[in-house]
Amino acid sequence: MDDADLTAPTRDDIEAAADRLRGHAVRTPLLNAPSLDAEVGRRIWVKAECLQKTGSFKFRGAYNAVSQAGSEILAYSSGNHAQGVALAARLLGRRAVIVMPSDAPSVKIQNTRSYGAEVVLYDRATEDREEIGARLLSERGGALIRPYDDARVIAGQGTCGLEIAEALPEGVTEVLVCCGGGGLSAGMALALDGHARVRTVEPSGFDDVARSLVAGHPVENAARTGSLCDAILTPMPGKLTFPILSRLAGPGMVVTDAEALRAMALAWRHLRIVLEPGGAVALAAALFHHDGDVVAVASGGNVDGDLFVQALDAAA
Template sequence: MKIDRMPTLNGVRRAAGKIAAILPETPLLPVQIGTTSCWVKAENLQPIGAFKIRGGWHRLSDLTAQERARGVVAVSSGNHAQGVAWAAQKLGIAATIVMPRDAPAVKLAATRALGASVVLYDRPGENRDAVAADILAATGSVLVHAFADPWVIEGQGSAGVEITAQLGRQPTRIITCCGGGGLAAGLSLACPDAQIVPVEPVGWDMVGRALKHGAIICAGDDAPKTICDALQPPATAPINLAVLQGRSQPGVTVTDEEVREAQRFAFSRLQLVLEPGGAAALAAALAGKAALDGDSVIMLTGGNTDADSYAATITA
């Protein structure tokens, strides 16, 4: 993917101003993990249930009148889909979202309810980017990439601007759920003095491996199944790697059971509902895989989970 421009700290700050004009801050809540008191940023309380609303709004609200008239296309398992669909509905822009057929039903329904047209593909089996490319070629729409877009990265970074204002200083570290690396990259720009710790599912640490090797690594056909449907991009992108190199450590991975334990902890101790992918950073903290101190912030990135699987998790 060609990089037309790089995201910047000024862009993150501009995105934060735009988002503050239409959305309240999400809470920064105290949490006790072991003997350490630290913080969680409850992005699961966004209107669409995930942080993706930030990048979606910054990207779509910056489109020209001509671009808006052409409509937008996005590829997503559900949260970016809703972020783009929400922004598109607010701005009167036609949105088409390419989503996996096995995406959680709650995410498919919510995306359609926001007025977006949903095109399904088989995962594994079909190349989602190829499906999107065919739509883009036929319609001339604008691609809004889930993580490899400078506006999206800047929009996600607005969460770091909020954290700094709420904490009164930059955090020492931000432990964040990580799929393609859009949020991690944005946070690294917003909070340059903080250590960024990406957390990915076991076998899907494409950002971590890219940071370790200094090159894009693709998931193999034998990549394990994970309950973190939101954290399964086949690879990060050059723009994300370029931003994160020198600003982030390779990060850590978490198992499905560690994620489930984090979902139970959030329910019982924080009274918050988290989807599996939205609980990955908390899982790393609870499992002792990420260092914590009083100025550490854990990102709770999404809460879009279906009732049956969630009930099974928290009652196990």
């Protein structure tokens, strides 16, 4: 990444993104189920970004970035950013090429293609998506929209935080956010500064942000695959996102795949929303690792049917 790309967004950038998204993105609800509160003995509110266009928060940042880019768009993503960029490009009359791992859930690959994007598949374990993206840029040209290390993307994701700030329940001081490279959590931390503290949540074994916050500098995950939470498996924190999180976020939290699956089942049982594993980790942390009233962001619901059934069966 060129140093010229390392300008972090501001609160004003998030407000501007909210203006661009008005009438295009869904203002998602902040849900609460008294039955779930009774089960866990405290109040949990869920920001249902699984109800956003393309089934995840990623549409926010994608639309904000694509609206400021040229006619040819390139992105790389495990699936949710891919779908967000593909739909934003279609709505704004751009052409999009998306680099996706071949082991991404089939529903995400299919949906990305259905929005009109060209999909280039790669092996996540042996190939580097950034190298593939650089080659495609040199061959075809266009504008690269990174999934999290892009100020326009971070600003767009931060609009979710603006909505939470406007409806923050009394007594809530922390907002738990599913975290991969940190685009959503960094944008949320900027938007919620002065209202509530953001805490990142990651799957066990892929908790690079949590470990980096402790170390005081970015550290890398040893593995690239090996969790059901495909949407948030990134090698290490972003160059733009980590400084924001270091300054504004609280200690990171970690959950297991089994806890994510259980959270998916509880979200369905009590709130009647569908979550994917990576989109359920913040709720899992709220349910199993937090002892106070809290808001958890349900960041995505693009799950293959068989895996969703597995989650429901595991909690039966």
